[in-house]
Amino acid sequence: MSDAMVVERRATITTADEERLRRQLSDTWYVPRGIIGWFSVADHKTIGRRYIITAFGFFIFAGVLAAMMRLQLAVPNNHFIGPDLYNQIFTVHGTMMMFLFAVPVMEAMGIYLVPLMVGTRNIAFPRLNAYSYYVYLFGGVMLVITMLMNTAPDVGWFSYVPLAGPDYTPGKRADFWAQLITFTEVAALAVSVELVTTILKTRAPGMSLNRMPLFVWAMLVTAFMVIFAMPAIVASSSFLLLDRLVGTHFYNPAEGGDSLLWQHLFWFFGHPEVYIIFVPALGMVSSIVSALTSRPIFGYSAMVLSLVATGFIGFGLWVHHMFATGLPALGLEYFTAASIVIAIPTGIQIFCWIASLWRGRPRFQTPLLFVLGFFAIFVLGGLSGVTLASVPFDLQAHDTYYVVAHFHYVLLGGAVFPLIGGIYFWFPKFTGRMMEDALGKWNFWLLFVGFNVTFFPMHILGLEGMPRRVYTYPDNMGWNTLNLVASAGALLLVFGGALFVYNVVRSYRWGVIASENPWGAETLEWSVSSPPPVYNFLHVPVVEGRCALWDRSADPPIVAGIRSDCREVLVTDVMDAEPVHKAAYPEPSLWPFACAVVTSAFFVGSIFTPWALPVSIIPLAMTLIGWFWPRKKESQRHDERVHAMQEARA
Amino acid sequence: MMRAPGSALRASACVASAGMLLVSCTGNQAGLNPHGPIARSIATHSWALLAACVVVYLVVMIALFVAIGRRRRDSDDRPETTVRLTRNVSIAVALTVIILLGIAASSVIAGRGIYSPSGAGAITVDVVGHQWWWDFQYHDITPSDVFTSPNELHIPVGVPVVLKAMSTDVIHSFWVPNLMGKRDLIPGMITNTWIQADEPGVYRGQCAEFCGHQHAHMALNVVAEPMDKFQVWIRHQREPAPQPATDQERRGRDVFMQSPCVTCHAIRGTDAGSHVGPELTHVASRLTLAAGTLPNARGHLAGWIANSQSIKPGNRMPPNALAPADFQALLAYIRSLR
Numbered sequence: 008m009s010d011a012m013v014v015e016r017r018a019t020i021t022t023a024d025e026e027r028l029r030r031q032l033s034d035t036w037y038v039p040r041g042i043i044g045w046f047s048v049a050d051h052k053t054i055g056r057r058y059i060i061t062a063f064g065f066f067i068f069a070g071v072l073a074a075m076m077r078l079q080l081a082v083p084n085n086h087f088i089g090p091d092l093y094n095q096i097f098t099v100h101g102t103m104m105m106f107l108f109a110v111p112v113m114e115a116m117g118i119y120l121v122p123l124m125v126g127t128r129n130i131a132f133p134r135l136n137a138y139s140y141y142v143y144l145f146g147g148v149m150l151v152i153t154m155l156m157n158t159a160p161d162v163g164w165f166s167y168v169p170l171a172g173p174d175y176t177p178g179k180r181a182d183f184w185a186q187l188i189t190f191t192e193v194a195a196l197a198v199s200v201e202l203v204t205t206i207l208k209t210r211a212p213g214m215s216l217n218r219m220p221l222f223v224w225a226m227l228v229t230a231f232m233v234i235f236a237m238p239a240i241v242a243s244s245s246f247l248l249l250d251r252l253v254g255t256h257f258y259n260p261a262e263g264g265d266s267l268l269w270q271h272l273f274w275f276f277g278h279p280e281v282y283i284i285f286v287p288a289l290g291m292v293s294s295i296v297s298a299l300t301s302r303p304i305f306g307y308s309a310m311v312l313s314l315v316a317t318g319f320i321g322f323g324l325w326v327h328h329m330f331a332t333g334l335p336a337l338g339l340e341y342f343t344a345a346s347i348v349i350a351i352p353t354g355i356q357i358f359c360w361i362a363s364l365w366r367g368r369p370r371f372q373t374p375l376l377f378v379l380g381f382f383a384i385f386v387l388g389g390l391s392g393v394t395l396a397s398v399p400f401d402l403q404a405h406d407t408y409y410v411v412a413h414f415h416y417v418l419l420g421g422a423v424f425p426l427i428g429g430i431y432f433w434f435p436k437f438t439g440r441m442m443e444d445a446l447g448k449w450n451f452w453l454l455f456v457g458f459n460v461t462f463f464p465m466h467i468l469g470l471e472g473m474p475r476r477v478y479t480y481p482d483n484m485g486w487n488t489l490n491l492v493a494s495a496g497a498l499l500l501v502f503g504g505a506l507f508v509y510n511v512v513r514s515y516r517w518g519v520i521a522s523e524n525p526w527g528a529e530t531l532e533w534s535v536s537s538p539p540p541v542y543n544f545l546h547v548p549v550v551e552g553r554c555a556l557w558d559r560s561a562d563p564p565i566v567a568g569i570r571s572d573c574r575e576v577l578v579t580d581v582m583d584a585e586p587v588h589k590a591a592y593p594e595p596s597l598w599p600f601a602c603a604v605v606t607s608a609f610f611v612g613s614i615f616t617p618w619a620l621p622v623s624i625i626p627l628a629m630t631l632i633g634w635f636w637p638r639k640k641e642s643q644r645h646d647e648r649v650h651a652m653q654e655a656r657a
Numbered sequence: 658m659m660r661a662p663g664s665a666l667r668a669s670a671c672v673a674s675a676g677m678l679l680v681s682c683t684g685n686q687a688g689l690n691p692h693g694p695i696a697r698s699i700a701t702h703s704w705a706l707l708a709a710c711v712v713v714y715l716v717v718m719i720a721l722f723v724a725i726g727r728r729r730r731d732s733d734d735r736p737e738t739t740v741r742l743t744r745n746v747s748i749a750v751a752l753t754v755i756i757l758l759g760i761a762a763s764s765v766i767a768g769r770g771i772y773s774p775s776g777a778g779a780i781t782v783d784v785v786g787h788q789w790w791w792d793f794q795y796h797d798i799t800p801s802d803v804f805t806s807p808n809e810l811h812i813p814v815g816v817p818v819v820l821k822a823m824s825t826d827v828i829h830s831f832w833v834p835n836l837m838g839k840r841d842l843i844p845g846m847i848t849n850t851w852i853q854a855d856e857p858g859v860y861r862g863q864c865a866e867f868c869g870h871q872h873a874h875m876a877l878n879v880v881a882e883p884m885d886k887f888q889v890w891i892r893h894q895r896e897p898a899p900q901p902a903t904d905q906e907r908r909g910r911d912v913f914m915q916s917p918c919v920t921c922h923a924i925r926g927t928d929a930g931s932h933v934g935p936e937l938t939h940v941a942s943r944l945t946l947a948a949g950t951l952p953n954a955r956g957h958l959a960g961w962i963a964n965s966q967s968i969k970p971g972n973r974m975p976p977n978a979l980a981p982a983d984f985q986a987l988l989a990y991i992r993s994l995r
Contacts, residue, residue, distance in 0.1 A: 089970055090870045163867050169844055170827040170869055175788075260845020266828065267843065305742060331830055331839040331865075333822065333848030336772045343764055347757045354753040355746075357717065362742045365724035366733050379725070386717050390710040393757070397764035399699040399771055400706055402838025403688035406830065406865040472686030472834045474865050477873035485684055 025545065031571045032542035036128060039595045047595040049133035050541060054140050055119030056437060059430075061140075062112035065147055069103035070504055072096045072154075074497055077461070081494035083482040093478035094161035095180075099154050101164030102184060105280065106191040107147045109422060110233075113287035114198040116429060117226040119437070121202055123532035123539060124220050126211025126548045126555075128576050129592055131204035132197075134599045134634060139197035141603030146190025149611060153183045160184035163476065165277065166247065168258035168269045173251045182251055182614040188244040189610055192237050199230035206230075209576055210584040211531070212566060213550035217311075220530045220555075221304060224311050225290025228318040229283050235322065236279035243272035253617055267332060274325035281417070282321040286314060288422040289356060291429040292378050296360055298432070298528035299375040300367020303554050306359040313352035320349045330401045339398050346396030353389055357382070373447030374526075377428025380455045384420025388413055391466065406476075409469025415462045427454070427507065434511070435525050439537045440518030446510045453506060457499025464489035464496075529554035547577050550584075573644055591645075594638065602630035686834050686861045692881075693836040693853045695771055702767035709756060720749075771838065774851040778819035782810065786829030786842035789864070789871035789972060790935055790948040795891065804894045804925070807935030808948045810852075811880045813887040817853045827869060833862035833879050841866055854881035859944065870971030876949025897926025898938045898994050909990025912983045917975065924994065934974065941995045947972070959988055 039047050048054065076096055079088040088096065122130050130136050153159040160180045162171040171181040206227045210219070219227075246257035247269070256262035258269050293304050304310060326334065326342040360382070369375060391413040395401050404410060427450075434442045473486050480486055524533035534556055535544060546565035552558025566586070569575050574592040579585055605626045612619030637645070684690050689704070691697040732738060783794035793806045812818045822831055824842035832839040833852065840850045854860065864875035882890065901907045913919060914928060921934035929937075943953050947969055951957040961968060963984070964976040979987065 090873065091971065094870065162869075167828055167867070170867070175827050175869065264845075266845060305739075306746060309746075332841045332843060333846070333850070336768065340765055340768065344761055347761050350757055351750070351753060355750055358746045358749045361717075361720050361724045362746050364721070365727065366738060366742060368729055369725055379721070382721055383718065387714055390714055393760060394703075394706045394710060397702070397706060397760060397767075399764060399767040399838065400703050402771070403696075403699055403703065403834060405839055406867075470687065470689055471684045472688065472861075472863070474832075474863055474872075476867040479873050484686060 020546075028571055029540075029545060032545065033540065035571060035574060036542040037595075038541055043597060044595070046600040047137075047597045049129070049137050049593065049595045049599070051118050051122050051130035051133065051136060052539065052541075052543075054133075054136050055115050058111060058115030058118060058140055058143070059437075061144055061147065062108050062115055065103050065107040065151075066112070067504070067508070068151060068154075069100050069108060070501070072100040072103075074501055076100065077494040077497035079478065080480070080490050082491065083480050083484075083487055085479055088478065090478045091161065092157070094163075094476075095154065095157070095159040097476060098160045098163050098184070099150060102160065102187065103147075103150060104418075105164055105284075106187065107143075107150065109284040109418065110191070110195055110280070111143055112426065113229065113284060113422070114195065114202070114233075116287060116291070116426070116433075117202050117229070118198060120433065120532060121205055121223055121226055122209075123436075123535070123543055124223050124530050125206060125209060125214060126531045126544060126550065127205065127209040128543050128547075128574070130201050131209060132201045134593050134596055135197050136201050138599035138603050138606075139194040139201075141600055142190055142197075142606055143194035145603065145607035146187050146194070146610070149183065149190070149607075150187050153180070158183070160187075165273060166269075167273075168247065168250075168266050169260075171247060172258055173254070174259075179614055182248060185244045185248045185251070186610045186614050188240060189248075190607070192241050192244075193606070195233050196237050199233040202226055202230040203234070207581045208578050210579055211548050211550050212577070212579060212584055212586055214555070215583045216581075217308075218550060218553045218555075220290075221293035221307070221310055221314075222287075222290035222530070224314050225286050225288075225293075228314045229286045232279050232283050232286070232318050232321065236276045236283065239272050240276035243269055243276070246272075248613070252613070267329075270329050270332065271325070274328045275322070278325045278328065279321045281414075282317055284418060285421045286317060288381075288425040288429075289314065291425040291432070292360065292381060294528070294530065295374045295378050295425070295428055295432050296363050296367070297554075298526040299372060299378075300363060300369045301527060302363060302367035303529065303557070304359065305362040305366060306355075307553060309355050310359055313355045316352040317349060320345065320352070324349060324396075327396055327401065330398050331405050336398075343396050343398055347393060350389060350393050357386060357389075372431075372526075373442070373444050373451060374428040374432040376448060376451040377424050377431065380451060381420060381424040381428070383455075384416050384424060384458065388416025388420050392417060404469055406474055407469035408465040408473045408475060411475055412462050412465035412469060415458075415465075419458060419462070424454075430511070432526065433532075434514065434518075435521030435537045436532055437538060438515055438518070439521055440514055441521050441525060442514040442518060443510055446506065446513075450503060450506045450510060453499055453503035457496050457501075457503050460496030461493050461500055462496070464493045468493075524556070529557045531555045573640075591641070594641070596634065598630055598634035602627070602634055605630050684834075685859075686863065688834040688838070690835055692858060692860060693855055695837040695851075695853065696835055697855075698767050698770045699838060702763055705763055706760060709760065713756065774817035774819065774853070776817055778851060779813055779816040781819040781821060782812075783821045783823065784810075784831050784842065786824035786826070786831070786864070786868070788826050788869055789875040789969070791829075791831075791864075791875070791877045792935065795894070797895075802895045804938070805932075805936045806894060806939075807943075808877050808945065809880060809943050810877060811882065811887060811890050812852065812854060813884045814854050814857050814881050816884075817851045820850050820852055821847055822850060823847045828866050829864045829868050829875070830866035831862065832865040833860050833877075835860045836879060836881075839865050852879070854879065857881050857883060861949065863949070871969050874948060874950045874969050874972075876945075878944050878949065880944070893942075894939055896939075898924045900926075901990055901993060903989070905986050905989045906993050907990075908983070909986035909988070909993075912979065912987045913990060916977065916979065916987075918977070918987075921974070937991065937994055939994060941992050955988060955992060958991060959984070962987065962991075 038050050038053060079085050079093060118130055158180060160183050162176055162181050166184055169175055206223055249255040250257055256264040258264045258266050260266055297304050323345040327346045330339055395404060395413060431442050431447055468486055468489050471485060521537040523536055531548060547569055549564040549566060551560060566577060569577055575589050576592055577586055578588050578590050580587050605623060609619050609623035688696060689700050691700040785792040791808050793810045795804055797803050822840050822842045824844045829842040830839045831842055836854055837852050858881055860879040862877045864872055901910050919929045921931050923930050923932055923936045925938045946953050946957055946961055950969055962977055965972055965974045966976055
């Protein structure tokens with residue numbers, strides 16, 4: 008540790024020093040203004056906020072599609088929507104919810120919160136972060152445009168071949184799907200690399216791995232899962248695109264290809280995907296429970312080990328989506344066992360939270376209500392998941408509305424309820440204003456009742472034999488009443504969603520001004536003003552215990568010696584967060600945006616012609632050169648540093 | 658303030674358990690209304706699973722109410738409390754493991770009977786999936802005795818029937834809930850499974866893997882009959898199509914042979930031999946039309962031939978504009994194919 012990083016007591020710093028430091032840091036970490044500035048921003052809070060808002064935009068779009076499906080299915084033999092449009096709608100609903108809402112919104116929460124929680128000034132690779140946002144945005148906009156132009160993918164969010172292959176889906180619909188996947192892969196992989204680096208290398212001194220907040224642990228596990236799961240879908244969607252664009256035969260059984268290969272590759276990604284969505288939500292639950300019970304989460308080590316175990320076991324279950332394909336029975340039983348095993352870490356976490364609630368002093372404000380709703384819904388979804396792990400049961404329930412009910416209980420209950428609770432919880436940090444609590448309670452009850460009225464009947468519909476992905480159903484099957492009930496519930500969900508949007512807009516304008524730490528929470532993001540300053544922390548903090556703020560001494564130590572006249576951050580080691588060196592983060596730049604534009608043009612172009620690849624390589628290289636070209640200020644500073652090091656050595 | 662979350666959770670628990678019990682046991686496409694050994698084994702296992710889930714759910718929810726509703730004490734922050742909580746959480750985890758082991762064991766036992774038939778198969782039938790209809794091919798050593806029965810699988814009661822599952826286009830899934838679970842029909846793969854009905858009856862099934870536009874209208878009927886009736890049916894199906902008996906039927910046959918019909922459909926005993934669409938040799942003897950979409954009645958048949966796209970949009974059969982007299986003759990002929 009060089010002496011530029013001594014840890015000192017805050018008491019030795021005068022108010023005048025602080026004021027000077029504040030001004031200088033604001034200048035250094037400035038967020039550029041104007042239109043060009045808007046596209047150049049590389050601050051994790053700004054990008055994170057844009058990510059969250061965009062993701063909720065897609066959530067609303069896909070939610071409207073879901074409401075249209077419920078309208079169509081409210082009565083049998085309905086002619087409101089025909090099969091062609093219905094198949095587009097359910098495909099875009101699923102694709103958008105999974106790839107453009109659930110995964111990005113969870114990563115977005117990580118982008119905003121993780122650097123604050125680990126006590127650093129920005130996310131690692133800030134320009135890559137900006138790039139990932141624009142790639143994600145353009146991919147999403149492409150899918151919205153295809154839907155509005157009635158040329159959206161119509162082969163399901165899982166795009167099974169050969170149905171999605173060139174013979175059975177001519178035209179470009181399935182290509183739009185495959186390239187949307189490419190867009191989201193690139194964005195998600197970029198964010199995951201940033202999060203892993205931020206978490207492992209830039210934690211504040213003292214925040215050893217065993218003191219890391221559970222939300223940060225959850226994001227770390229998620230980011231690693233993305234890094235290991237995405238290559239499978241990169242391969243499978245590229246094969247699909249090649250089959251469709253240049254006539255390869257990866258999935259064509261007539262030419263020695265294999266249609267089951269797609270399912271293996273897709274679900275090797277697709278099952279971890281569920282945990283990628285759900286694990287960050289577990290982190291949010293822990294944050295909310297500890298803050299609103301004023302006690303640390305019970306069983307920290309068990310919680311961490313459960314999260315990590317989930318990350319590993321999640322990769323060993325993919326065949327439980329393929330029980331009906333006629334694979335060998337012994338193999339299927341292995342996957343039953345693996346699928347059942349994953350209930351153990353999840354169970355441990357549920358029990359630890361119940362113990363936390365038992366021991367704590369719960370305050371029933373809106374975020375905690377959403378967490379309690381999460382328990383009521385998610386536990387049921389988890390149990391129906393255990394039933395689906397059983398091969399015999401699954402052979403009846405597979406691809407019926409029972410499965411639709413199950414994964415909505417798991418994804419809406421397990422991920423979206425904590426997420427909305429999390430928005431209520433972190434809204435003061437995001438905006439500086441509290442969300443209205445009384446409206447929040449109405450919001451909760453509408454969503455909770457609406458959710459159960461919509462999705463509970465689907466369990467029964469599935470057990471009564473109603474298959475998924477049908478645009479209509481016959482009159483005499485005994486499914487009419489429950490479908491009507493489900494559609495009525497969807498109306499409540501629409502009202503609940505609208506109330507949430509209203510509360511967000513209203514609170515953003517007129518909400519009560521929030522203090523630094525309105526909930527009395529334990530993690531570092533609550534030690535800075537709401538919303539946080541551009542540089543996050545005036546002094547890089549030193550963490551003294553597992554609950555950073557609750558374990559803080561009266562005169563807490565801080566890190567000194569980090570330059571405030573350039574974008575310098577402290578780099579610490581992986582295990583113990585001991586300071587090791589300092590790194591310079593880049594200035595804002597327009598190049599990541601330009602690079603994202605070229606990348607997107609390449610992805611969209613390659614739907615139509617293989618020439619998109621050779622043609623876009625040159626502009627892509629140009630934008631990358633611009634991106635990495637050192638600015639005068641930066642190269643000067645680099646020379647200075649090298650010079651200083653040489654002098655020190657001499 | 659304390660009451661609100663409690664009552665919500667309680668309400669949802671009640672809904673959950675009541676809902677599970679409300680599941681109909683009478684459905685003609687419901688796995689919990691079994692009429693064969695496979696479905697029965699699965700149904701028994703399923704009830705046990707669902708019951709275990711309801712109990713576990715109630716226990717967890719009660720624990721949650723107690724946790725949030727109990728009176729707070731000063732002793733809560735003492736180390737003894739943590740020790741007690743650790744013990745309780747450990748017990749809960751141990752119980753979870755035991756229940757999960759029970760579920761795994763029950764699942765393996767229930768699965769044993771599913772994969773291989775309980776006895777020698779009486780007959781073997783090929784199940785071939787098409788967009789969006791089913792073909793059941795009955796094989797025989799005598800080539801002239803081979804026939805197909807589109808969208809209607811006839812089986813004898815009380816004996817296992819071996820099914821060879823395959824597809825000519827995309828992936829479909831064969832599923833007759835009252836008798837058996839799903840088996841995917843995958844192009845390029847042939848897999849064996851089996852089916853058995855214990856009582857005579859007509860059991861509805863439906864494609865369970867999304868297969869494109871008309872996935873919703875890809876149903877089938879399994880007709881289970883006593884062995885002697887089944888033998889009668891099979892002998893009748895082996896016969897070529899009956900000769901038209903009236904002038905109108907003869908005219909209808911000529912219309913068929915001169916119209917686009919003949920390019921896709923086969924009628925054994927005539928020159929029509931194409932197997933693009935379902936075979937029509939004994940079409941009038943079937944229960945439904947268009948893969949379980951319509952009852953097999955004259956009016957529905959007329960509507961289907963005239964413009965099937967208005968009934969099952971996207972299906973592969975083009976509309977047929979025929980002169981009224983030709984159309985009536987064609988209907989009479991097809992209705993005579995018993």
